[in-house]
Amino acid sequence: MLTLEKFEEASELVKKVTNPTKLIYSEYLSQQTGGRVYLKPENMQYTGAYKVRGAYYKISTLSDEERAKGLIAASAGNHAQGVAYAAQKFGCKATIVMPTVTPLIKVNRTKNYGAEVVLYGDVYDDACAYAEQLAKEKGYTFVHPFDDLDVATGQGTIAMEIVQELPTVDYILVPIGGGGLATGVSTLAKMLNPKIQVIGVEPASAASMTAALQNGEPVTLESADTIADGTAVKRVGEKIFPYVQENLDKVLLVEDGELIGAFLDMVENHKMIVENSGLLTVAALRQLDLKGKKAVSILSGGNMDVITMSSIVQHGLIQRDRIFSVSVLLPDKPGELVEVAKTIADAQGNVIKLDHNQFVSINRNAAVELRITMEAFGTEHKNEIMKALEDKGFSPREVSAKLY
Numbered sequence: 001m002l003t004l005e006k007f008e009e010a011s012e013l014v015k016k017v018t019n020p021t022k023l024i025y026s027e028y029l030s031q032q033t034g035g036r037v038y039l040k041p042e043n044m045q046y047t048g049a050y051k052v053r054g055a056y057y058k059i060s061t062l063s064d065e066e067r068a069k070g071l072i073a074a075s076a077g078n079h080a081q082g083v084a085y086a087a088q089k090f091g092c093k094a095t096i097v098m099p100t101v102t103p104l105i106k107v108n109r110t111k112n113y114g115a116e117v118v119l120y121g122d123v124y125d126d127a128c129a130y131a132e133q134l135a136k137e138k139g140y141t142f143v144h145p146f147d148d149l150d151v152a153t154g155q156g157t158i159a160m161e162i163v164q165e166l167p168t169v170d171y172i173l174v175p176i177g178g179g180g181l182a183t184g185v186s187t188l189a190k191m192l193n194p195k196i197q198v199i200g201v202e203p204a205s206a207a208s209m210t211a212a213l214q215n216g217e218p219v220t221l222e223s224a225d226t227i228a229d230g231t232a233v234k235r236v237g238e239k240i241f242p243y244v245q246e247n248l249d250k251v252l253l254v255e256d257g258e259l260i261g262a263f264l265d266m267v268e269n270h271k272m273i274v275e276n277s278g279l280l281t282v283a284a285l286r287q288l289d290l291k292g293k294k295a296v297s298i299l300s301g302g303n304m305d306v307i308t309m310s311s312i313v314q315h316g317l318i319q320r321d322r323i324f325s326v327s328v329l330l331p332d333k334p335g336e337l338v339e340v341a342k343t344i345a346d347a348q349g350n351v352i353k354l355d356h357n358q359f360v361s362i363n364r365n366a367a368v369e370l371r372i373t374m375e376a377f378g379t380e381h382k383n384e385i386m387k388a389l390e391d392k393g394f395s396p397r398e399v400s401a402k403l404y
Helices: 003-014 027-033 052-060 064-068 078-090 105-110 123-137 150-157 157-165 179-194 208-215 240-245 256-270 277-283 304-319 337-345 379-391
Strands: 038-042 070-075 094-098 116-119 170-175 197-203 252-254 293-300 323-330 352-358 370-377 397-399
Touching: 003 052, 003 150, 003 157, 003 179, 003 370, 027 038, 027 256, 038 157, 052 078, 052 150, 064 304, 070 078, 070 123, 078 094, 078 105, 094 105, 094 123, 105 116, 105 252, 116 352, 150 157, 150 179, 157 179, 170 179, 179 197, 179 240, 179 352, 197 277, 208 240, 208 252, 208 352, 240 337, 252 256, 256 277, 256 304, 256 352, 323 337, 337 352, 337 379
Parallel strands: 038 293, 070 094, 094 116, 170 197, 170 293, 197 252
Antiparallel strands: 323 370, 323 397, 352 370
């Protein structure tokens, strides 16, 4: 069972492998929501995520014999690094099975902590099944990423730190993948103060906990297709589910598109890199009435590869109309391009890409196409630029924007 005594023990033990992640007050998110919003930056852990807490506490409960057999785990990346790092601290061999789509940064860092990495399957569930098979074949000790009460106890130490630092917290928002973090945080939070509302947040396209709560038991989704790869779990844990049922107050769903905006908010306003799963709690803030309330968003991790970051930034800028493209048809004669550029410049637009197509029409004298990708301050500014072009008679048509 999950007990206060075990949570207290775990809270002391995990200090050996965790960085202090003091709450960060977010002026920006507080203004956006009307409440007082704080961030719990677990993305600043040495391994880049909270998972080291549960892994270290779990391994601490194993016997010398169990550790000597070697450890095995399955993970989309963060649990992998947590187990690898914790195993290194205990002097254990660790094998980690990761989905083939795991970001390269997570694979490499797991290897750097001394673990052997095996890539298998498209999602976590495939990797987990293979890890369990290897555990039976080779006699390894399996360390489950979420469906284990000791692991959940370690993850719950986050709630201890939040309540100690902000005793009057009203809401704690926690990301949900398999449910281990939500189990630990919600259970301990209710033990410490039953008035705290613990809100789970999961991707709308991988809503395995929502499905479980609706059915009264864990069910398997047909797919878990989301950019929040750390929470792409098709079935939540059996052992931890009763604790979630009892202690979690609500589950909110977030679309992938909302995570893109949340990424930009973190980068621009807090200068922090937070992975998509860790952004779930930020994206969900606007779904709650936080006026006069204190809320803590747990940023569960920050392990994101540079290619993914660049893609999300591009999509985010386009999503917020800070990058957009228009097509205009011009007579093929000197001076027309200059006039378009001057109109955009006068409206304070910044041209970043031009495509000039002379073959859009058989009659080049009648029309050539100019596609302009430009930077704006946002939707209102974009509309001002479009109107300026219309007023000059260029009849701009917005088209799909691409930076690369």
